[in-house]
Amino acid sequence: MKKFTALCLAGVMAFSLAACGSDSGSGESTQAQETDTQAVTEAAQSESAAQSTDAGADTQASDGETVDLTDIGYDHLIIGVDDTFAPMGFLDENNELVGFDIDLARAAGERLGVEVEFQVINWDMKEQELNQGNVDLIWNGYTITDERREQVNFTDPYLDNEQVVLTMADSGITSLEDLSGKVVAAQINSSAVEALDAHPEISDTFADRPVFDTNDMAIMDMEAGRSDAVVADKVLLDYVIARKDDPSQYMILGEGFGSEEYAVGVRKDDTVLLAALNQVLDEMKADGTAAEISEKWFGADIVK
Incomplete structure (x- = not known):
């Protein structure tokens, strides 16, 4: 915007000088005015395009490159869970939160460049917890249903x-x-x-x-x-x-x-996070990470 303002001022000054010239130079002045006006217009278009590119960089992942969520304002992700839902997410004999979804979410967090924090929620209030911003994701054997689609976005199904x-x-x-x-x-x-x-x-x-x-x-x-x-x-x-x-x-x-089918629940307006999660889930399926976690908890690779 600063560049655009400076160019505008330059155009105004050029116009003023042209207006003060003699009649004999009116043709040259008019030509100069048109040249300066064109320069201002081109500069404005260039500035607008640059701003559009910057905005796109904030909302879109580069092809083939995993998004680092810290670049779009996330320093960690809070994941809402039901800590009684074995083997997806539950408390073990040492009172530690474990499970298939817990391991999968941690692996995804590492690839996204953020820490993950698990928060036990009332499963009856899960969509409200998400949409009120108390958690960033619902990730604990969360079934895709038409009713839930009205309240949240889902990643691609994984189980x-x-x-x-x-x-x-x-x-x-x-x-x-x-x-x-x-x-x-x-x-x-x-x-x-x-x-x-x-x-x-x-x-x-x-x-x-x-x-x-x-x-x-x-x-x-x-x-x-x-x-x-x-x-x-x-x-x-x-x-x-x-x-x-x-x-x-x-x-x-x-x-x-x-x-x-199970999938991860994401807020409707968190489109960048949704795309990033789909990307890392695909990566973990392709490189065998998801299969390894599945073998640990189910004794077989049952990931979609």
């Missing part, structure tokens, strides 16, 4: 999942039809609840549909005999049941409530 039904092996429940008249629990405001809402022909036959703050609480309610079944993520149930003292006491029905 497949299913909503399935868990019962005690001696419950006599072997199909979705057997849930008629039963008490079926789920985690509040989870994709399991949305899956049940999407199948009223089944869920409307339940005797009751209690919801709990965590999946662990829902499972414990079933174990205590107050609920007959739990609807939850297969990724979580497989991990939890395999670590029970007697896994044979539990059964996951062969039919469930459909497949889904």
Whole structure:
């Protein structure tokens, strides 16, 4: 802008000098005026183009080059998690936050040049926590749904999942039809609840549909005999049941409530962060980093 102002002043001075000249030099003065005006116009266009380029540099990543988020104002990322959602993000026996998503997020943070900080949030309020700026990302077995798309942007999906039904092996429940008249629990405001809402022909036959703050609480309610079944993520149930003292006491029905995908939730206006995350996720899939983390937690590479 300073260059533009100086050129404007130069143009005004040139015009003033031309106006003070004799009539015999009027043709030369007019020509000089037109030349100066053209120079000012070209300078303004050049300045505008430079400003546009600078703005683009703040919002777009260079092709093939990972964005350093510190360049666009991030010195760290706060990631909202549910610390009971094994094996995606949960507290281990040492009360340390661990899991597949925890490792994946840390690896992504290193590539983006920022520290990551994990903040336990009320899963029922996750979208509000994100959009109010309390966290920068939702990254903990976060299922893509149409309802959530209205509130957040999602990265490309990185893992497949299913909503399935868990019962005690001696419950006599072997199909979705057997849930008629039963008490079926789920985690509040989870994709399991949305899956049940999407199948009223089944869920409307339940005797009751209690919801709990965590999946662990829902499972414990079933174990205590107050609920007959739990609807939850297969990724979580497989991990939890395999670590029970007697896994044979539990059964996951062969039919469930459909497949889904996990992705990272980002604020609608954080388009640069969204693009950067997609880029590093692609890089980690391509170079085997994501597969290595998957092998650690699932015993196989199940990353999309």
